[in-house]
Amino acid sequence: MEPQEQGLFRQQHDIVERYHPSESVVVYPGDCLDLLREIPDESLQLVVTSPPYNIGKEYEDRLDLDDYLGQQARVIAESVRALSPRGSICWQVGNYVDRGAIVPLDAILYPIFANLGLRMRNRIIWHFGHGLHCSRRFSGRHETIMWFTKTDDYVFDLDAVRVPQKYPGKKHFKGPKAGQYSGNPLGKNPGDVWAIPNVKSNHVEKTEHPCQFPVELVERLVLSLTNKGDWVLDPFLGTGSTIIAAIRHGRRGVGAEIVPKYVDLSRQRIEQEMLGTLRTRPMNRPIYDPVTAGNSLTASPWPRNPEQSALFEHTKDYDTEPTDEDR
């Protein structure tokens, strides 16, 4: 199917460095607070970002937690000032880890948003299958997206992001609607637990950046929380994923990145997006299941340990009849 038929936009834009309302793509090479100061009040429809987690990645100096929160608070306050009254902020975070003890960043950042009068609409669990294997705690396989709105009158287009029902052929079996299909023909609400692969070594979007988020994650937010032509900001742009998702759907994108090599990388990826050559994982592609795919490595070379629970690692759908192994 042609990109245009899928509702995708392959327009060519100049990538400029300074924000101006008449532009469409802005990659600011520098500190996000300097960029934000150039953006007028109430001009952004969506701010979506994955900020540094203060865990000592190559692009961050590990700060005292209070200093980190102070830095985040300044970026959040400026983002709120620049946000339109019908706009949304989505802050995607994981854990800060201190000598093996975790601090969930959403819990400690939440008061900053609440004190600015923002209203939380969802705390979305982003679930993924890959990451570090922990030996002294359960391995982390989720992060969160805190979605806030500035007011109660906010843009939310649920129909743009509906997903297929589990049982689309299901009908009401009694009452006045008996015999009619019970589900919405456009699909169901995707819910607040999103299973989307993270960008690790085998992911088609992987670059040299240590922690990209997948473009499909941002696409869902762009489609549901903005209209065509709206501005989408990512203050911590990294490899440009947010701008890519925005322009792909006819929105405008602006972001800041402080590390020059990532500025270059984001510009390259945005250019590839405009040319239609950027490879990304499509939205709503089912999660790869090695068992149903017949991957030979899923056959265990060692005898099954009867003590080991089969339930939690079982990938089959629990709504189907249990197999002998499930019982």
Ligand SMILES: C[S@@+](CC[C@H](N)C(=O)[O-])C[C@H]1O[C@@H](n2cnc3c(N)ncnc32)[C@H](O)[C@@H]1O
């Ligand atoms: C978690 S990464 C974001 C990755 C991004 N979501 C992506 O998909 O590529 C955070 C990024 O923020 C950048 N950064 C850190 N402090 C910054 C600042 N004050 N202003 C702008 N960028 C900053 C880092 O260099 C890093 O690339």
